[in-house]
Amino acid sequence: MRFSFIVTAYNIEEYIGSCLDSLTPCLRPGDQLIVVDDGSGDCSCEEIMARLAPLEGRGIELCPIFLGANTQGGVGIPANVALAEVRGEALFFVDGDDLLEAGGFMAARQVYEAHPSDLLIANFRVYDAALDRYMPPADQPLWARVPGARDPEARRHLALQMIGVPWRKIYRVAFLRAAGLCFPEGDFFYEDNPFHWQACLAAGEIRFLDRSVCAHRVARAGQTMAAQGAELTAFFDHYETILSLLPDAQYRPDALRWLLENMAWHIERLDPGAHWVYAMRAQEVLAAVPEADWQALRRDPVALRSWGVARALAAGDLAAVISGWQGQAVMRRLADLEGRLAHLSGEMDRQQQTLGGVQDWAEGQRALQEFRALKALAGERQVDETG
Incomplete structure (x- = not known):
């Protein structure tokens, strides 16, 4: 089976070489490697070409794309540019500052090739660059629930609760195209969240594999995940987008749980200068949440991490919060x-x-x-x- 890999990069000359080196053992003849640089101002483009050169003549289709200028928002536009170039049957995304774990990825590839599905969701590890330490992801406890999720709807609900990054999944390309899936584009970040919801809601079959396929780098300078300001209000925009995607009301509590989980993370890091902007946008969105959605999560341990703050914001108690x-x-x-x-x-x-x-x-x-x-x-x- 032919795999296409999409690697996105922006001003990560220090990391992109190691990323591509870690990807090399995962490539087979016939695979396609698409690398999109989103207008880097450093030497990322030179690093990309230097690491691609040894792959010439190995039967791998190399597709470097240099956009020349940084596009609006985050990964949305470069990811969609790459999606238009995909020629494989299966697709795997790679964050340009991460490291693939070849053993885990090749195990996932083998499972996928034996039992193709619309989505295969694998595990990953978090590498904290500041602490020089590897850690399990925040959704690690959810893997204990995989054996009990036997029917398609149970697996869908479980998938929606997992961290929605694209670089832990293998996608069936025909499924993505039939569903018309692409990343939202605009003046915001964290576009992988609506894409995750689109994919999970549209998928006919979702499989899981508890093997780490990559080490995701956090706590590096300039990383989107290090955001602390008003840009975090993008999550409320994405919540509204997710609501517009839902086929019926049964998924509304899942969407609210996703928002409350992310709010708990925001509250721990929010810069004081962004307090009012964030609180006002939160109040605008949370005030419209039906009471039935709140009550569905009343005993959910993840939702309860920001439950009190979110309820206070929904009620308009901004000053107290x-x-x-x-x-x-x-x-x-x-x-x-x-x-x-x-x-x-x-x-x-x-x-x-x-x-x-x-x-x-x-x-x-x-x-x-x-x-x-x-x-x-x-x-x-x-x-x-x-x-």
Whole structure:
């Protein structure tokens, strides 16, 4: 069976070479490799061509595409450009800063070739670049439910609860084309979420394989997943898009669960400067959620992570919610400063007699002053909230 691979890249010269090297053992003669660069301003294009050169003459169709200028939004336009070039029977997406795990991918390929389906959803690992550590994804517990999801609808509901990234799935190309599936295009990011819902809702057969097919890199500079500002309101746009795709009301709680799960992630990282913009957009969307959808998730542990905040926003209690967010931001800052102070204290003890020690001492004094100011602010906020 001929596989097509789509790799998307934008300003990732440090990572794209390793990504393509990890993909090489997964290629067979007859496969197609499409690499789309979305107008990088660094040397990503040169890295791409250097890594493709050794693949010449191996019977692999190479299709590098250089868009020349960065397109609007995120991966939507470059992914759709690549989809138009697909010639294989099966399709696999690759994030240009990730690493394929050849053993897991080839196992997934073997399973898929033996039992083709519209979608095969595999597992993956998360690589935290800041901690230099591999971790399971947040949806890891869902794999325990796979054996019990025996009928197509149960498998569809389970698939909709999994993290909706395209680079963990093998797609049947004829299915994608028959359903007319493509990524949404616009001035927003996280386009893979509506695409995931489109694919899962349209698929006739969904299979699962609990093998890691790639290591997904997080916590690198410039990564979309590192967003903390108003761009996170795109999730409310995508929620509305997802609602418009639903064939009937039975999937509405699934859609709300997806939104609440992502909101829990947003709330932990949202920049204070984006609090009001995010809260107002959330209130606009959540106020329209039927009570039946809320009640369907009343005991769902994932939804409950942001349930209280979401209900307060839906009711219009924006000021109270934002006050709570601001207090949490202060406490996170305090925790960060405590860690810095502990580190600097140790350094000052070791280097007190050197110039470096003097610099560390000065930095420690600045951190201490900031810590005291924030602690005082946190105390005032606590008095205001309890008084």
